[in-house]
Amino acid sequence: MTPETAPDYDETRGRPAERRAAWLLMSPALGAIALFFAVPLIAALLLSLTDFDIYALADWRNTRVVGADNYLRLLRDPLFWRVMRNTLVFVVLGVPLTLLTALGGALLVNSRLARLRGLFRTVFFAPVVTTLVAVAVVWRYLYHPRYGMINQMLGLIGLPPIDWLGDPAWATVAITILAVWRSFGYALVIYVVGLQAIPESLYEAAQLDGAGTFQTLRRITLPLLGPTTRFVAVLTIVSLFQIFAEPYVMTRGGPLYATTSITLLMYQQGFRWWNLGNAAAVAFVLFALIIAATGVQELLRRRRNA
Amino acid sequence: MTRPPWKFLAVNGTLALLALLTAFPLLWMISASLMPAGEAMTLPARLVPSRPTLEHYETLFTRLNIGRTLLNTLFLASSVTAVSLLCNSMAGYAFAKLRFRGRRRLFALLLATLIVPPQVTVLPLFLEIRALGLVNSYGGILVAGIATVFGIFLIRQFAQGIPDELLDAARLDGASELRIYFTVVLPLMRPILVTLGVFTFLTSWNDFMWPLIVLTDESKYTLPVALANLSGEHVQDTELMMAGAVVTVLPGLLLFLALQRQYIEGITMGSVKE
Numbered sequence: 001m002t003p004e005t006a007p008d009y010d011e012t013r014g015r016p017a018e019r020r021a022a023w024l025l026m027s028p029a030l031g032a033i034a035l036f037f038a039v040p041l042i043a044a045l046l047l048s049l050t051d052f053d054i055y056a057l058a059d060w061r062n063t064r065v066v067g068a069d070n071y072l073r074l075l076r077d078p079l080f081w082r083v084m085r086n087t088l089v090f091v092v093l094g095v096p097l098t099l100l101t102a103l104g105g106a107l108l109v110n111s112r113l114a115r116l117r118g119l120f121r122t123v124f125f126a127p128v129v130t131t132l133v134a135v136a137v138v139w140r141y142l143y144h145p146r147y148g149m150i151n152q153m154l155g156l157i158g159l160p161p162i163d164w165l166g167d168p169a170w171a172t173v174a175i176t177i178l179a180v181w182r183s184f185g186y187a188l189v190i191y192v193v194g195l196q197a198i199p200e201s202l203y204e205a206a207q208l209d210g211a212g213t214f215q216t217l218r219r220i221t222l223p224l225l226g227p228t229t230r231f232v233a234v235l236t237i238v239s240l241f242q243i244f245a246e247p248y249v250m251t252r253g254g255p256l257y258a259t260t261s262i263t264l265l266m267y268q269q270g271f272r273w274w275n276l277g278n279a280a281a282v283a284f285v286l287f288a289l290i291i292a293a294t295g296v297q298e299l300l301r302r303r304r305n306a
Numbered sequence: 307m308t309r310p311p312w313k314f315l316a317v318n319g320t321l322a323l324l325a326l327l328t329a330f331p332l333l334w335m336i337s338a339s340l341m342p343a344g345e346a347m348t349l350p351a352r353l354v355p356s357r358p359t360l361e362h363y364e365t366l367f368t369r370l371n372i373g374r375t376l377l378n379t380l381f382l383a384s385s386v387t388a389v390s391l392l393c394n395s396m397a398g399y400a401f402a403k404l405r406f407r408g409r410r411r412l413f414a415l416l417l418a419t420l421i422v423p424p425q426v427t428v429l430p431l432f433l434e435i436r437a438l439g440l441v442n443s444y445g446g447i448l449v450a451g452i453a454t455v456f457g458i459f460l461i462r463q464f465a466q467g468i469p470d471e472l473l474d475a476a477r478l479d480g481a482s483e484l485r486i487y488f489t490v491v492l493p494l495m496r497p498i499l500v501t502l503g504v505f506t507f508l509t510s511w512n513d514f515m516w517p518l519i520v521l522t523d524e525s526k527y528t529l530p531v532a533l534a535n536l537s538g539e540h541v542q543d544t545e546l547m548m549a550g551a552v553v554t555v556l557p558g559l560l561l562f563l564a565l566q567r568q569y570i571e572g573i574t575m576g577s578v579k580e
Contacts, residue, residue: 014405021483022404029397029453033416036431036449041422043430105324113317122566123325126332129562129569131512133530134551137537138335141544147347149334181328186573193574242423245514249534263425263515271519276429283426290423 048280057274070281080282082257083265087289089172090240090261094180098236099229101184106191107221121192125185132182136249139178140165143250165251168258175246175259183239187232194228195221227301234297238290262286332555339363339548346544362549372532372553379528380557382444382517383510386451387503393453395499398461399491403468404483413462416455424516432519446520451510457502463575464498465491501572504565511558529554 014022048070055062074080105124109117127135142149143164151161164174198221206216222229244263247253253260253268260268262282270279334353338346339362341355366372400406401413431450432441440446468491476486492499514530521527527535533550540546562569 014407017483018404019406021487022400022406022409024484025396025400025404025487029393029458032393032449032452033419033455036434036452037419037422037427040427040430040434043433044426047430101324105321108317108321108324111317113314114321115318116321120321120325122563123329125566125570126559126562127328129508129512129558130332131514131530131533131551131554131558133512133514133534134554135331135335137533137547137551138331140537141338141346141547142331142334144347147349147351149330149351152349152351181331185328189570189574238423242425245530245534248514249537266425266429267515267519270429271432276433280426280429283423283429286423287426290421294421 044280044283047277048284050277052275052277052280054274056276063277066277070278071285073278074281074285079257079260079265083260083262086172086258086260087241087262090176090179090243091237093173094176094240095233095236097176097180098184098187099233101180102187102191102232103225103229105184105188106195107217109188110192110195121189124188127182128185130182132245133249135182136178136246139174139181140250143174166255168256171251171255171258175243175250175261176240178246178250179240179243183236187236190232191225191228194225198224230297230300234293237293241286241289241293262289332559335548335551335555338545339552341545343543343545346548362543362546363553365546366549366553370536372529372550374525375527375529375532376553376557378526379511382447382528383507385444386448386510387507389448390451390454390457390506391499391503394457394502395461395492395495396487397453398458399465399487399495401458402462402465403470403473403491416458420455428516428519435520441520442522442526443520444526447517450516451506454506457506460502460572460575461495461498464495468494497568498572500565501568501575504561504569505572508558508562508569 049065049067050056050063051066051069052060052063105120108114109120109124114120141147143151145151145161145163145166148164150164155161162170164170202220202224203216206220211219242263243261244267247259247261247264248267251259253264262285266279266282266286269275269282337354340358340360341352342357342359342361345352345356401409435441435446435449438446440449472490472494473486476490481489512530513528514534517528517531518534521531524532524535533547533554536550537547
């Protein structure tokens with residue numbers, strides 16, 4: 001989201017009545033953001049530098065400043081590295097899966113040959129508005145090793161059953177598939193908007209030059225969708241970084257921590273063991289990852305435009 | 307130029323298959339919720355109930371008192387929506403149409419906060435509402451949703467399209483700035499208020515982590531928290547859990563189906579890029 005160039009009068013003072021009204025109208029929102037966002041943000045940074053725990057919760061004087069200790073302890077904690085590995089799997093698997101499904105779906109929905117476009121778009125988008133906790137409950141049964149629909153369907157095409165949530169290697173995959181199912185519709189809708197912004201004349205020209213479907217896709221559609229793809233990719237990465245309800249409901253982070261996500265780790269540290277200092281450090285690691293992902297996207301964008 | 311029929315079939319067939327796969331979990335959820343106990347987990351799998359029954363919904367609403375949870379969630383999501391629509395629309399309008407020094411910088415600062423994930427602020431925010439005595443109260447949940455940068459951004463985008471002449475005419479008539487906001491601006495912003503309202507309501511309805519942290523008393527739980535809690539105790543009762551999932555998902559899904567044009571407009575508008 002980029003602020004467009006503001007009108008000329010933007011930095012003028014405005015009439016006194018107008019200025020007063022502006023501040024009056026903004027005060028509830030700005031006050032709430034200051035109190036319930038800005039203050040906690042700064043407090044979180046300070047918190048991550050202390051050993052704030054359950055004793056401090058009883059009496060804050062039990063808190064000591066420990067500097068970077070929480071961060072250093074994280075780096076030495078095998079569980080932390082397990083969580084980073086899980087996160088990497090979520091992203092490496094989830095991003096291409098989301099992008100391909102969304103792009104494929106968008107191309108089909110946008111095709112001139114497609115019928116019932118509105119209906120299809122609605123169906124693809126429906127999972128996005130479902131309650132994550134509820135669909136995680138549903139998918140837990142779909143993943144049942146013996147009776148689950150997914151294994152029964154795999155059986156129909158002759159594949160052996162998979163212990164989706166019981167096998168550490170598969171559990172990470174299972175969580176990713178659910179996350180992709182729940183959110184690809186969002187990416188699809190954004191892709192449709194991107195596709196509709198491509199001028200029809202380009203396709204007509206390509207057709208006159210005798211370009212085939214795949215050539216047109218590779219030479220025109222995909223390059224012009226570049227900004228959309230980068231945008232969708234970052235959104236997907238950020239949402240995969242924040243996976244929480246899926247493992248909370250389906251696996252409690254197991255088996256063998258294979259589905260413990262960053263946010264679940266933070267939640268457990270903070271609200272189960274009340275190690276708030278520790279948990280705050282985990283939260284800032286998440287923040288750093290998000291900044292890195294967004295930064296890389298911004299870098300790519302600049303290079304493209306330069 | 308005639309198009310080969312196989313292309314038509316390929317496009318629509320793939321679409322239909324993808325749509326079926328996408329809808330399947332939700333269709334199965336509804337179907338299983340209507341099955342007699344034990345029928346959803348059989349070999350070979352059943353797709354439709356042998357004899358549809360509402361017994362699990364009955365259990366939910368009588369023995370498990372989910373009606374109250376439903377009303378809790380409805381009340382909370384409506385309150386958050388009403389409060390945040392008012393605050394966001396006032397601020398968004400001010401940023402779009404009222405002149406004051408530092409407007410652009412302040413707005414850029416707000417946009418920059420979008421990069422901060424909610425996980426960062428959640429811990430101190432908990433300590434804060436604990437100090438305010440708001441743990442286990444809807445007030446504690448509400449304060450986190452009073453204003454959102456996304457909402458302010460969306461309103462501002464829309465409000466920039468309101469003609470200045472209209473506001474100036476009202477000013478010439480002697481209307482105060484606040485009066486202009488309530489009588490001229492608010493009615494004009496109706497479409498975007500509906501869009502943001504649906505979006506906010508659904509976000510609040512589906513929200514899980516914050517209510518999970520704030521609410522400690524079962525009688526105050528919202529649907530997602532209650533369902534997560536229930537799924538621990540009733541793992542074996544597949545059909546009952548599916549009924550619970552239907553009760554949780556369906557209201558939001560219906561609201562989306564009724565107002566999907568506005569909703570999708572909102573999220574694509576919120577994603578305006580370069």
